[in-house]
Structures are given as C-alpha cells and as structure tokens.
Amino acid sequence: MKIAVLPGDGIGPEIVAQAVKVLEALRSDGLKIEMEHAHIGGAGYDAAKDPLPEATLDLSKASDAVLLGAVGGYQYDNLPRPMRPEQGLLRIRKGLGLFANLRPAMVYPELVNASTLRSDIVSGLDIMILRELTGDIYFGQPRGIRTLENGERQGFDTMHYSESEVRRVAHVGFQIAMKRNKKLCSVDKANVLDTSMFWREIVTEVAKEYPQVALSHMYVDNAAMQLVRAPKQFDVILTGNIFGDILSDEASMLTGSIGMLPSASLDESNKGLYEPCHGSAPDIAGKDIANPLATILSVAMMMQYSFGRADIAQRIEAAVRKVLQQGLRTGDIYEEGKQKVGCAAMGDAVVAAL
Amino acid sequence: MKIAVLPGDGIGPEIVAQAVKVLEALRSDGLKIEMEHAHIGGAGYDAAKDPLPEATLDLSKASDAVLLGAVGGYQYDNLPRPMRPEQGLLRIRKGLGLFANLRPAMVYPELVNASTLRSDIVSGLDIMILRELTGDIYFGQPRGIRTLENGERQGFDTMHYSESEVRRVAHVGFQIAMKRNKKLCSVDKANVLDTSMFWREIVTEVAKEYPQVALSHMYVDNAAMQLVRAPKQFDVILTGNIFGDILSDEASMLTGSIGMLPSASLDESNKGLYEPCHGSAPDIAGKDIANPLATILSVAMMMQYSFGRADIAQRIEAAVRKVLQQGLRTGDIYEEGKQKVGCAAMGDAVVAAL
Ligand SMILES: CC(C)[C@H](C(=O)O)[C@@H](O)C(=O)O
Numbered sequence: 244m245k246i247a248v249l250p251g252d253g254i255g256p257e258i259v260a261q262a263v264k265v266l267e268a269l270r271s272d273g274l275k276i277e278m279e280h281a282h283i284g285g286a287g288y289d290a291a292k293d294p295l296p297e298a299t300l301d302l303s304k305a306s307d308a309v310l311l312g313a314v315g316g317y318q319y320d321n322l323p324r325p326m327r328p329e330q331g332l333l334r335i336r337k338g339l340g341l342f343a344n345l346r347p348a349m350v351y352p353e354l355v356n357a358s359t360l361r362s363d364i365v366s367g368l369d370i371m372i373l374r375e376l377t378g379d380i381y382f383g384q385p386r387g388i389r390t391l392e393n394g395e396r397q398g399f400d401t402m403h404y405s406e407s408e409v410r411r412v413a414h415v416g417f418q419i420a421m422k423r424n425k426k427l428c429s430v431d432k433a434n435v436l437d438t439s440m441f442w443r444e445i446v447t448e449v450a451k452e453y454p455q456v457a458l459s460h461m462y463v464d465n466a467a468m469q470l471v472r473a474p475k476q477f478d479v480i481l482t483g484n485i486f487g488d489i490l491s492d493e494a495s496m497l498t499g500s501i502g503m504l505p506s507a508s509l510d511e512s513n514k515g516l517y518e519p520c521h522g523s524a525p526d527i528a529g530k531d532i533a534n535p536l537a538t539i540l541s542v543a544m545m546m547q548y549s550f551g552r553a554d555i556a557q558r559i560e561a562a563v564r565k566v567l568q569q570g571l572r573t574g575d576i577y578e579e580g581k582q583k584v585g586c587a588a589m590g591d592a593v594v595a596a597l
Numbered sequence: 598m599k600i601a602v603l604p605g606d607g608i609g610p611e612i613v614a615q616a617v618k619v620l621e622a623l624r625s626d627g628l629k630i631e632m633e634h635a636h637i638g639g640a641g642y643d644a645a646k647d648p649l650p651e652a653t654l655d656l657s658k659a660s661d662a663v664l665l666g667a668v669g670g671y672q673y674d675n676l677p678r679p680m681r682p683e684q685g686l687l688r689i690r691k692g693l694g695l696f697a698n699l700r701p702a703m704v705y706p707e708l709v710n711a712s713t714l715r716s717d718i719v720s721g722l723d724i725m726i727l728r729e730l731t732g733d734i735y736f737g738q739p740r741g742i743r744t745l746e747n748g749e750r751q752g753f754d755t756m757h758y759s760e761s762e763v764r765r766v767a768h769v770g771f772q773i774a775m776k777r778n779k780k781l782c783s784v785d786k787a788n789v790l791d792t793s794m795f796w797r798e799i800v801t802e803v804a805k806e807y808p809q810v811a812l813s814h815m816y817v818d819n820a821a822m823q824l825v826r827a828p829k830q831f832d833v834i835l836t837g838n839i840f841g842d843i844l845s846d847e848a849s850m851l852t853g854s855i856g857m858l859p860s861a862s863l864d865e866s867n868k869g870l871y872e873p874c875h876g877s878a879p880d881i882a883g884k885d886i887a888n889p890l891a892t893i894l895s896v897a898m899m900m901q902y903s904f905g906r907a908d909i910a911q912r913i914e915a916a917v918r919k920v921l922q923q924g925l926r927t928g929d930i931y932e933e934g935k936q937k938v939g940c941a942a943m944g945d946a947v948v949a950a951l
C-alpha cells in the first residue's frame with residue numbers, strides 16, 4: 244500500500260499526523276504500508292511557487308492512494324487565481340482522473356445533539372452523496388471575461404457533461420446503492436438546463452442495468468429543501484460537480500459535526516484521494532485543538548475503497564466509535580459532561596482503541 | 598391599481614381566490630383596484646396550447662402588477678419542454694424584465710415549532726434573499742445537446758452575467774439592505790467560476806455607493822452550510838439565478854412553514870409579479886385545504902413594492918398575524934391545540950381581521 248501523504252495548510256499537518264499514527268499502528272500489525280509526504284495548496288506555493296508542484300502530482304500518480312489534509316490560508320487570499328491553494332485541489336482531482344467523489348453524511352448517536360436540527364429529524368441519518376468531480380462547469384470551456392458588441396463586459400462559463408462522463412459516475416452510484424439500501428436519487432435541474440436533461444436521460448438508461456435499485460429524480464432546489472425537511476428519505480444522492488458541491492456541504496452541516504465526515508475521490512480503477520470534508524481552519528491551526536477524526540475516518544474509506552479491506556475500515560470505524568463512547572471530544576463536538584481533548588490526544592486514543 | 602390575476606394550476610385557483618377576497622376588501626375600503634384574470638402554466642396550455650398565451654403576456658404588460666398562484670401538474674409532465682407549465686413562468690419573468698426576485702424567509706413566533714431546526718436556531722429568523730431572475734445559466738446561449746468529435750453526445754449550457762445585469766440587481770440589494778439591518782452578503786463561487794469572479798468585482802464596485810452597508814462575500818457551498826448552521830447571521834443575501842434558486846428554497850424550508858412565504862419579482866420601475874414561494878401541490882388541489890397565507894402576503898408585498906403603500910402592506914401583515922394569534926391553522930402548519938381551518942375559511946378570517 245503505497246500512500247502519498249499531502250498535509251496541506253492550516254490544521255492539515257496536525258490532523259494528518261493523527262491519521263499517519265493510525266496507519267503506522269496498522270503497519271506494526273503487519274500491513275505493508277509505505278508513506279511519502281509532499282506539498283499541496285499554500286504549502287506547495289511556499290515550497291515551489293505552485294499549489295500542485297510537479298513532484299506532488301508525480302508522487303500521487305505513482306501511489307495507490309493519496310491522503311490529504313486541507314488547503315487554504317489567509318496569506319494566500321490575494322494571490323492570482325492560478326496560484327491559490329484550491330487550484331491545487333482542482334488540478335490533482337483532474338490530474339488523477341478522480342471523477343467519483345463520495346461524501347457520506349452521517350450522524351453518530353453520541354453526537355446527535357451537535358446538530359442544529361431537531362434530533363428526531365437527524366438521528367440515525369446516513370446518506371451517501373456521490374458527486375461527479377472532474378466535469379461540469381468546473382472545467383468547461385470556453386470561459387472567461389469578454390467584451391460584448393455593445394461594449395460592456397460579461398463573465399461567462401460553460402457547463403457540460405458528455406455521455407461517458409455521466410455513464411461512469413452513474414455506474415458508481417448504482418453500485419454503491421446496491422451495497423446500501425438500493426435507493427438512488429439523481430439530482431439535476433432538468434426543467435431548466437439542457438445539461439441536466441441529458442444527465443437525466445443517461446442516468447435513466449444506466450438504471451436499466453440495475454433493476455434492483457429504485458431510481459428517482461429530483462430538482463436541485465427541491466433537494467436543497469428536502470435535505471432540511473426530511474433528510475432520512477435519502478439513501479444515495481447522485482449529482483454533478485456544482486450541485487454536489489452545494490448539496491454535500493449542506494448535508495454535512497445537517498449532522499452538526501462536520502469534523503467527523505470523511506470523503507473519498509476515486510478514479511476508474513479505485514485509486515483514490517481521501518480527505519476530510521472540512522476545510523483548513525487557519526484560525527485554529529497549530530493549537531492542537533482540531534478534530535482529527537474525519538481524517539482518520541478518511542483512512543478507513545481508503546482501506547475500503549482503494550485497498551478492498553472493508554475489515555480494516557470497520558476496525559478503524561469501531562475505534563472511532565469507541566473513543567466517542569469513552570466520552571472523548573475535541574472542542575468542535577464538545578458538550579457538557581464529556582472530556583475535552585486535543586488533536587494529538589484524540590489521535591492517540593484512537594490508536595489505543597484500535 | 599391595475600392587477601393581472603393568473604391563478605395557474607393545482608391549488609393556484611383556490612389560494613388566489615383568497616388573495617382576491619383581500620383585494621376586494623381593500624377596494625370596498627376605497628382603493629381603486631381593477632383586476633383581470635388570465636391563464637398561465639398548464640391552464641394556459643389547456644386553454645390556448647401555450648403555457649404563456651399571448652393574451653396573458655399582453656394583459657400582464659398592460660397591468661401595474663401581476664398576482665400569480667402556482668404552475669404545474671402531473672398531467673403536463675410528459676409534454677415537450679416548451680409546452681411545460683414552468684416555461685410559462687420563465688417566459689413571463691423574461692418577458693416582463695423581472696430581474697429582481699425578493700424572497701423573504703422569516704419565522705413567525707406562532708409557528709416556530711413547524712421548523713425542523715431547533716427553535717433557538719430559527720426563532721426570530723428574518724432573511725431577505727435577493728435572487729437575480731432573468732440572467733445566468735437559465736437563459737444563456739449557446740445551449741443544447743451536441744455530438745463531439747469523438748462521436749459521443751454532450752449536453753451543455755452557458756452561464757453568464759454582464760456588467761449591467763449585475764449592477765442593477767446589486768443596486769436593488771444595497772437599497773433593500775439600507776431599509777433593513779444594513780448587511781449584504783453576496784454569494785458566488787468565485788474560487789471556481791469566471792462568471793462569479795466578475796460578479797464579485799461588480800458588486801464590490803457598486804458597494805462604494807452604499808458606504809453604510811456592510812458587504813461580505815461568501816462561496817455558495819459555504820452559504821448552503823451557514824444557512825443550516827446559523828441562519829440568523831444573514832440580513833440580505835444577494836445572488837445569481839441558479840444559486841438563488843437553490844439557496845432560497847433551502848432558506849424557505851428552514852422556517853418549516855413554506856406555506857407562509859410570499860415573493861416579489863420586480864422590473865426596473867417596480868412593476869412586479871407576486872406569488873407564493875410554494876408550488877402548485879396538485880395532490881391537495883381542489884380540496885379546500887391549501888394554505889392561502891403566502892398568496893395573501895404576496896399581495897402585501899405588491900402593495901409595498903409596486904404601489905408604494907407600505908401602510909396597506911402592514912395592515913395585511915397584521916391581519917395575518919392576528920389570525921395566527923387567534924389560533925387558526927391550515928393543515929400544513931397545524932399543531933395540537935390549534936383550530937384547523939380550510940383554505941376559504943382562512944381567507945375569510947384574514948378579511949375579517951383586516
Ligand atoms: C475549494 C473548492 C474549489 C472545492 C470545490 O468547490 O470543489 C471545495 O469547496 C470542495 O468541495 O472540495
């Protein structure tokens with residue numbers, strides 16, 4: 244298991260350090276794990292004037308999986324766009340062909356009070372959002388700022404999806420649904436967008452190969468409402484890059500504990516990049532108070548999806564559940580009566596529970 | 598006050614009938630109100646094979662304001678797209694130049710329990726979402742389904758905003774903020790989209806003319822999260838057509854009582870179209886159980902924005918508050934201990950309270 248480790252910026256290094264402890268513990272247990280570190284985001288810019296240095300992309304290509312912390316920091320906010328940290332993220336996704344972004348939104352029984360929603364609405368919540376990650380308006384050409392015939396300026400972008408792009412992510416969606424509750428809701432805006440009308444046509448075609456999965460379609464505005472109204476109606480949500488960006492963040496916040504949510508971004512052969520859903524939180528960086536559990540749970544996803552080791556994934560998830568049951572909490576998920584611990588102590592506790 | 602009345606489909610006719618009662622009551626009070634009815638949506642298709650018959654657009658152009666119910670119904674779901682009810686909506690917006698869509702999301706103290714969010718998170722919520730309504734990817738050309746060089750098909754759309762489009766809606770946003778808590782949050786995806794980068798540049802420029810308004814910028818994914826996490830942080834949210842579609846629906850659902858939320862869509866000279874935020878609810882149409890309050894509150898917005906009669910708007914709003922305080926509830930906002938009433942009875946109660 245050759246793993247590229249890209250800590251990135253802000254709290255990235257400290258949360259990734261805890262996930263690395265978990266990987267090291269698994270190695271002492273006998274797993275053949277090799278890790279190599281490289282820079283991305285602001286750290287890439289600082290080291291090599293590039294948010295995705297060539298060496299980082301090369302290392303990632305040569306690895307079986309990538310573990311990423313987070314990117315972004317105030318000091319990079321005024322750089323020209325191509326130098327900004329998030330460009331590193333967009334480029335590594337595209338560069339590795341990571342078209343399938345899996346973002347679970349689940350509520351741990353121990354943390355149900357962290358949600359801003361009523362507990363009857365969210366307790367037991369367990370949704371998987373599958374967001375297409377290398378197409379759509381994120382990468383469509385032409386785009387830019389142009390001058391119209393009447394002399395005024397206009398900003399523009401192109402949204403598009405080709406048949407093969409929709410088809411491959413739809414297959415991933417149906418396959419995930421088959422392993423879960425066999426319900427797939429495809430989200431689009433087919434009453435307005437041609438891209439969405441096409442998306443819906445292809446998803447409906449692919450569905451014929453998965454007769455056991457109940458497929459539904461929902462407009463994105465309605466999906467944004469239904470996630471607030473009754474999120475437990477969903478099993479797997481399949482959607483494009485931009486709608487997925489919005490809906491997966493909304494869904495993650497329903498749980499109230501975004502510090503607990505991992506993600507996986509996979510290519511055609513299940514090589515993947517694994518990162519927490521949350522950002523680089525520069526305001527709390529270096530203070531040993533960040534929550535490393537989303538990053539540790541990203542290692543669990545890595546074991547499951549890239550290395551086919553669902554057994555190890557379950558061990559890691561069980562260890563995380565155990566520390567929660569022991570009452571350990573980082574500041575973001577703290578509630579009265581529990582024991583507040585720092586980032587490193589939380590990492591150690593998970594290793595001990597493992 | 599010349600008002601075009603377009604009941605539309607589903608519950609449209611019955612909720613609009615209650616709003617018309619309110620207008621008639623105001624007329625008996627001395628207001629010079631003229632009303633004329635016309636078809637839109639499925640009703641337009643049934644009457645004239647067109648979701649926006651020419652007569653309807655002509656009447657609307659010749660009126661000072663338009664009162665709309667809702668459009669859409671199962672029987673129209675399989676029509677070719679140009680014949681679908683929602684095309685009537687898109688075309689009347691564009692045809693009347695209704696670029697500024699105001700969608701308040703507020704929680705009535707009497708209805709705070711209707712929300713799926715904890716009451717501490719939403720009680721007292723009062724946000725105004727200003728969505729640009731005649732530009733963006735909704736109307737951008739080119740769009741369609743094309744065949745690529747490699748022979749595969751691709752769906753595509755164009756997102757764009759010109760300087761004058763952003764400028765005029767930004768002015769509306771700052772003016773609304775001036776009358777409220779002087780906070781405007783502009784929502785975009787400027788870390789990815791060129792259209793958004795341009796949007797942000799122009800909004801920032803317009804802000805210089807409103808030094809008393811505190812302007813902030815937020816990415817749309819973060820906004821979708823913040824609406825769930827801490828919606829009361831917002832005063833006015835300004836955003837484009839597609840992001841506004843998603844965020845305004847999300848925000849309306851935070852209140853839990855979408856049957857209470859009106860909307861206004863204004864042109865350059867405050868001529869407007871007024872409609873409830875909710876849809877045509879075909880499943881409960883004709884049963885006299887729909888909630889007419891959002892439509893009645895849309896008349897209040899009409900009085901305020903198109904006719905400059907904030908005094909009458911307040912009278913209508915006070916009447917609605919009064920029936921809530923009396924304990925009257927339609928089914929959608931019913932809770933134990935209150936008195937359940939039908940659509941027509943609710944309309945009568947508001948007229949009585951007026
Ligand atoms: C940082 C940004 C470019 C990125 C995205 O929009 O994809 C982020 O929001 C995410 O969801 O990973």
Ligand SMILES: CC(C)[C@H](C(=O)O)[C@@H](O)C(=O)O
Binds near residue numbers: 434435464842
């Ligand atoms: C029906 C649909 C075309 C419309 C839109 O997307 O604008 C609706 O969702 C709305 O928000 O009024």
